Amino acid sequence: MSTRRPRWIPVLALLTLLATACSGGGGGDASSEDATAPVGGQTGPSERPVQFEGAGKVKLFGTLTMPALQSGGSVPGVLVVPTAGVGGLLAPTGVADPFTKDLATTFAGAGVAAYRYDQRGTGESRLEPDVRLSLDDLVADARAGLDLLAQRRETTGRDLSVIGYDQGGLVALRLAAVDDRVKRVVLISTPGRSLLDVRAAQVQARYGPEAAEALRTEVANLLTTRTVPPLEALRTELRPMLPAQEAGFLAQLYGYDPAADAARVKAQTMIVVPTDPAPYDPQRLAAAIPGAQVVNSVGSGSALVISGPTPEDRSDPTSANHDHGAAPPVATTKRDTDALDRMARFVAATSGTR
Numbered sequence: 001m002s003t004r005r006p007r008w009i010p011v012l013a014l015l016t017l018l019a020t021a022c023s024g025g026g027g028g029d030a031s032s033e034d035a036t037a038p039v040g041g042q043t044g045p046s047e048r049p050v051q052f053e054g055a056g057k058v059k060l061f062g063t064l065t066m067p068a069l070q071s072g073g074s075v076p077g078v079l080v081v082p083t084a085g086v087g088g089l090l091a092p093t094g095v096a097d098p099f100t101k102d103l104a105t106t107f108a109g110a111g112v113a114a115y116r117y118d119q120r121g122t123g124e125s126r127l128e129p130d131v132r133l134s135l136d137d138l139v140a141d142a143r144a145g146l147d148l149l150a151q152r153r154e155t156t157g158r159d160l161s162v163i164g165y166d167q168g169g170l171v172a173l174r175l176a177a178v179d180d181r182v183k184r185v186v187l188i189s190t191p192g193r194s195l196l197d198v199r200a201a202q203v204q205a206r207y208g209p210e211a212a213e214a215l216r217t218e219v220a221n222l223l224t225t226r227t228v229p230p231l232e233a234l235r236t237e238l239r240p241m242l243p244a245q246e247a248g249f250l251a252q253l254y255g256y257d258p259a260a261d262a263a264r265v266k267a268q269t270m271i272v273v274p275t276d277p278a279p280y281d282p283q284r285l286a287a288a289i290p291g292a293q294v295v296n297s298v299g300s301g302s303a304l305v306i307s308g309p310t311p312e313d314r315s316d317p318t319s320a321n322h323d324h325g326a327a328p329p330v331a332t333t334k335r336d337t338d339a340l341d342r343m344a345r346f347v348a349a350t351s352g353t354r
Helices: 032-036 099-109 135-151 167-178 195-207 209-225 236-241 244-254 258-262 282-288 337-348
Strands: 046-053 059-066 077-081 113-117 160-165 182-188 268-273 293-296 305-307
Touching: 046 135, 059 099, 059 135, 077 099, 077 135, 077 167, 099 113, 099 337, 113 135, 135 160, 135 167, 135 244, 160 167, 160 337, 167 182, 167 258, 182 337, 195 209, 195 236, 195 244, 209 236, 209 244, 258 282, 268 282, 268 337, 282 293, 293 337
Parallel strands: 077 113, 077 160, 160 182, 182 268, 268 293
Antiparallel strands: 046 059, 059 113
16 A cells, blocks of 8 residues: 555545554456456455546546355445545544545445545545536546446446435435436535535524534635635634635535436435534435435534544644555544444345346
8 A cells, every 4th residue: 555645636625534554455457357357265354455547537446345145156246435535524643544444344244345546636546736626527436446347357237326425425426416327325424505504504503693603604615616716814723625727626515406416317326424414414305315215323523423533623634544454553543333334234235137
């Protein structure tokens, strides 16, 4: 696992940007032959690094977690869409939380193959300095990740699901709205209303009402002008959330209405709500998706944490704060395992074949 820090893109573009390094996440080259070859021969869950090509031919790195599988057998697959990018804060600083690894391990235990990857611009999925983020590219990346699962021998012909948390939930939501291969979708701590409302609530809880009002003012100007003031003109606590070089992406995020895509989703849907659901408005998503089930977790935040590292001041923008492929140390974190198990059973209860 590489311990090189990623090119900075302020994280938690929708709630949390955690990280795992020595937990089996992270890159590693895999040839096109590797991408379609079975893991094979294992007696229990196993992991291997697998890369794929996203939008604009950007190389994205991830990890495939495979359950025990008889030779020639096949299993359903789930794509774990990461949360990372710009537009947020409030994640632990410099401490990696192996959330997606925990998800993948839980899924594998239920007999589902899971593929998790570094979002572009984080971990090993590096971008050239002049490449900007866009919501369309993130969705195209996720679709390419789904292609990878669809093409593997272990999951060929089996149902595919997608799971996303925080900002990754918005990407998963849009993917499910436009790709009929997605048979089930799980949305964890995914905003059901404007990202601005979510972020303002978080900022107010941590920094007070003046900071929240300042964020609303800056975002209103952003949506009008598609620009962000110079760093020195912003309140200190807002600087990681409003990088000027990603103004276009920020405008996409803050102008996005999740319910519009939710109304187009035909896949069976589970919405997982943390113990502090107020900023997310999950009922708005549930109302837009016929038959969606809402699961109330006893864990908090986008990673369903019951106990773990205390969030710190994110004054160091180079800290390892994404969830796949970051440098150690790795946090010891207790999660709501009941919620994780319910998600795994939901994804595993597929129709079997596509």
